[in-house]
Amino acid sequence: MNRDDIKSLLHKNDLRATPVRYEVLEVFSKKEEALSNRDLEDRLPDFDRVTLYRTLQSFIDKSIIHKIPGDSGNALYAFSFDEKTVYKEDSHIHFQCINCGKLECLPGFEIPIPELPSGYSMSEINMIVKGKCEKCNA
Ligand SMILES: [Zn+2]
Numbered sequence: 001m002n003r004d005d006i007k008s009l010l011h012k013n014d015l016r017a018t019p020v021r022y023e024v025l026e027v028f029s030k031k032e033e034a035l036s037n038r039d040l041e042d043r044l045p046d047f048d049r050v051t052l053y054r055t056l057q058s059f060i061d062k063s064i065i066h067k068i069p070g071d072s073g074n075a076l077y078a079f080s081f082d083e084k085t086v087y088k089e090d091s092h093i094h095f096q097c098i099n100c101g102k103l104e105c106l107p108g109f110e111i112p113i114p115e116l117p118s119g120y121s122m123s124e125i126n127m128i129v130k131g132k133c134e135k136c137n138a
């Protein structure tokens with residue numbers, strides 16, 4: 001995504017185009033892998049944690065970024081691709097590589113919805129598939 005794309009994305013979501021919003025979206029839109037709070041802090045050392053956290057939260061509220069529950073209790077975040085996939089965070093499969101550790105979205109690969117016993121209802125579903133990623137298999 002270039003600066004104009006980011007600008008129009010912010011505009012469409014009624015978010016003011018501030019420097020931190022630009023930077024955060026730029027980081028996310030370049031990466032196909034999910035990032036933790038920590039990764040974001042490391043990549044954007046010029047902003048304090050609270051600002052980054054708030055920025056992230058505003059993007060989550062607008063479904064620009066979605067949250068992926070990680071193994072260790074640390075949430076990861078990933079960019080929500082296109083308008084079509086807006087965005088149930090729980091609609092697609094996530095893949096974690098056991099070799100390089102990268103966690104990525106597999107957009108277009110939907111989570112199969114299980115049938116539940118009667119009397120149960122589902123509010124959320126997540127699926128992380130583990131294995132070796134394309135790069136590590138090559
Ligand atoms: Zn890998």
Ligand SMILES: [Zn+2]
Pocket residue numbers: 066068078092093094104105106
């Ligand atoms: Zn995802």
